Amino acid sequence: MTGRSSERGRSAVPAAAAPGEVAITREDFARIVARVHDASGIKLGENKRDLVYGRLRRRLRALGLASFAAYCDRLDGPDGADERVHLVNAITTNLTGFFREAHHFEYLATELLPGLPRAGRRLRVWSAGCSSGEEPYSIAMTMASAMPDLAEWDARVLATDIDTEMVAQAAAGIYPADRVAAVPEALRRAHVQRLDGDRAGMAPRLRSLIAFRALNLLGPWxxxxxxxVIFCRNVVIYFDKPTQRALFDRFAGLLAPGGHLFIGHSESLFRVSDRFAHLGRTIYRKLR
Known part of the structure; x- marks a missing residue:
C-alpha cells in the first residue's frame, strides 16, 4: 500500500486493493468519475468502482505512477488531453458480436432495404458506437445480401466509436475465427476470408463499404x-436522461425524413424523445 492516502488524510475505499497494490480513495474515484463524464458523457455509479480500479490500475503501471491521486493529477495536467483518451478507452465497455440482436438485421433485410426509393440510389447508414466492428460489418453483409444491385448504389456505412483502439481494430477487420461463427454460413462464405493462425478477415469488397472514424457522440459531428438508418445500440444506457434527450434529438436532426433508428434491447425512447414512432422491438421511425 502506498502511504499517500494517509499523508493527505484521504479516505480509502475498502476492498479496492489487494496487498501490495495501491488504494483508490473516494476522492480519487470522484475525480475520475467526473473526468470520464466530462470526456464521454458516461455516468459511472459507485457500483463501477471495482471496474474503474481494475482497468485503470494497468494505466498506473504503464505510466509508472504510485497512486491514483497522481493519476488524477496527470489527467488535470498539461498532458491531460492525451491521457483522457486512454482513460475513455480503458473505461468503455466493448461487448459486441456479429449479428447481435438478429431481429434488427432481419428487419433491415426484409422490410427497410427493399422499400428504399430507387431514384437517386443513395444509402447512408451510421453505426454509432461500433466498438470492434462486428456491427458495421453485419450491416454491410446485410446490405450486400438484400441488395443484389448494391454496386449500382452510392451506398456507405459510417462506423464510429469514442474508443480509438476499438476503431483501429475494427478498421483492420481481422478477428479470431471462432468469433465469426455467428455469421450465417452463406454470408460467411461470401464475405469472410480464412487467414493464417486461426484468424478470419473481412473481404476487401465488404470493407470498402465502411468508413471507420473515432468520434465522441457528445462532441461536434x-x-x-x-x-x-442509424444504429446506436447499448450506448445510451451509460448516459443520464438529459444527455439521452439531447443525443436522440441530434439523431433525429441527421436522419432523412422517415429514417430509422435502432437502439439496444434494454433501451427505450419512452419519455425521452417524441420525434420517433415505435415500430416494435427497439426499432423506431423518424416522425419529425
Whole structure:
C-alpha cells in the first residue's frame, strides 16, 4: 500500500486493493468519475468502482505512477488531453458480436432495404458506437445480401466509436475465427476470408463499404447526412436522461425524413424523445 492516502488524510475505499497494490480513495474515484463524464458523457455509479480500479490500475503501471491521486493529477495536467483518451478507452465497455440482436438485421433485410426509393440510389447508414466492428460489418453483409444491385448504389456505412483502439481494430477487420461463427454460413462464405493462425478477415469488397472514424457522440459531428438508418445500440444506457434527450434529438436532426433508428434491447425512447414512432422491438421511425 502506498502511504499517500494517509499523508493527505484521504479516505480509502475498502476492498479496492489487494496487498501490495495501491488504494483508490473516494476522492480519487470522484475525480475520475467526473473526468470520464466530462470526456464521454458516461455516468459511472459507485457500483463501477471495482471496474474503474481494475482497468485503470494497468494505466498506473504503464505510466509508472504510485497512486491514483497522481493519476488524477496527470489527467488535470498539461498532458491531460492525451491521457483522457486512454482513460475513455480503458473505461468503455466493448461487448459486441456479429449479428447481435438478429431481429434488427432481419428487419433491415426484409422490410427497410427493399422499400428504399430507387431514384437517386443513395444509402447512408451510421453505426454509432461500433466498438470492434462486428456491427458495421453485419450491416454491410446485410446490405450486400438484400441488395443484389448494391454496386449500382452510392451506398456507405459510417462506423464510429469514442474508443480509438476499438476503431483501429475494427478498421483492420481481422478477428479470431471462432468469433465469426455467428455469421450465417452463406454470408460467411461470401464475405469472410480464412487467414493464417486461426484468424478470419473481412473481404476487401465488404470493407470498402465502411468508413471507420473515432468520434465522441457528445462532441461536434463533422458529417452532414442525411442518414437513412442509424444504429446506436447499448450506448445510451451509460448516459443520464438529459444527455439521452439531447443525443436522440441530434439523431433525429441527421436522419432523412422517415429514417430509422435502432437502439439496444434494454433501451427505450419512452419519455425521452417524441420525434420517433415505435415500430416494435427497439426499432423506431423518424416522425419529425
Amino acid at each position: 463533422p458529417m452532414r447526412g442525411p442518414f437513412d
